[in-house]
Amino acid sequence: MIETKKLSAGYGKLQILFEVDVGVRKGEITTIVGPNGSGKSTFLKTLFGLTTIYSGKIYYKGEDITNVPPYQKTCLGIAYLPQTNNVFANLTVEENLKMAGYTVPDEELKDRVDLALSVFPEIQGLLKRKAGTLSGGQRQFLAMATALVRKSELLMLDEPTAQLSPKLAETIFNKIVELRDDYGLTILLVEQNAKRALEISDRGYMLISGRVAFEGKARDLLEHEKFQSYFLGLVEVE
Numbered sequence: 001m002i003e004t005k006k007l008s009a010g011y012g013k014l015q016i017l018f019e020v021d022v023g024v025r026k027g028e029i030t031t032i033v034g035p036n037g038s039g040k041s042t043f044l045k046t047l048f049g050l051t052t053i054y055s056g057k058i059y060y061k062g063e064d065i066t067n068v069p070p071y072q073k074t075c076l077g078i079a080y081l082p083q084t085n086n087v088f089a090n091l092t093v094e095e096n097l098k099m100a101g102y103t104v105p106d107e108e109l110k111d112r113v114d115l116a117l118s119v120f121p122e123i124q125g126l127l128k129r130k131a132g133t134l135s136g137g138q139r140q141f142l143a144m145a146t147a148l149v150r151k152s153e154l155l156m157l158d159e160p161t162a163q164l165s166p167k168l169a170e171t172i173f174n175k176i177v178e179l180r181d182d183y184g185l186t187i188l189l190v191e192q193n194a195k196r197a198l199e200i201s202d203r204g205y206m207l208i209s210g211r212v213a214f215e216g217k218a219r220d221l222l223e224h225e226k227f228q229s230y231f232l233g234l235v236e237v238e
């Protein structure tokens with residue numbers, strides 16, 4: 001679905017990613033884990049076109065989209081949900097949902113909003129509330145719901161469970177699984193809660209200092225000695 005080939009990128013002259021090869025398969029959940037500052041968020045930003053690319057390529061459905069600007073990527077079906085500022089704070093929940101489908105005819109927009117609300121009933125009673133007044137979890141639900149209204153095919157989520165209670169985080173993980181299983185979305189996830197994220201994932205990548213340290217089936221990664229050691233803090237990963 002989306003694939004990078006030897007992708008090197010950063011901010012201005014500050015290089016963060018070094019020849020990163022990642023492949024995200026259609027209909028799967030792929031998770032990127034790694035220590036703080038290893039470049040996980042930068043990788044998502046780079047895929048969406050928000051950093052400086054020095055070399056390498058990004059392919060989406062086989063097409064080279066390395067130099068395609070963010071708004072066109074949205075039109076291609078790519079949704080990027082950053083950790084914060086992922087909704088319009090000054091608009092109501094309802095306005096956010098309608099904005100996501102502003103090019104869609106009214107009748108169809110209504111169907112899409114109804115569908116999004118059936119997946120995220122948590123925001124059904126909040127339609128007239130300004131999005132800026134929502135809790136972190138409710139805002140995350142709304143952000144994911146707007147991707148459904150837009151009919152995005154690839155959803156890139158940057159730490160969607162950050163600062164949420166364990167119970168709410170679990171609900172978010174369940175929604176992500178639902179989006180894959182019931183709506184066929186392809187998901188690329190960056191998560192601090194690496195263990196739980198890999199448990200719901202098909203494939204995983206570990207990024208260390210801007211390089212892919214290892215990759216594989218999520219289950220294999222969970223059982224990988226290096227991974228276990230790293231996350232249990234038993235040994236240093238080189």
Ligand SMILES: Nc1ncnc2c1ncn2[C@@H]1O[C@H](COP(=O)(O)OP(=O)(O)OP(=O)(O)O)[C@@H](O)[C@H]1O
Pocket residue numbers: 011014016034035036037038039040041042043192
């Ligand atoms: N806008 C920016 N300008 C310059 N440097 C940045 C910018 N954003 C991030 N960085 C730097 O890029 C490096 C990688 O950061 P990034 O946020 O991608 O890591 P991460 O793996 O997502 O970390 P975390 O788990 O802490 O969110 C860090 O050294 C960070 O300071």
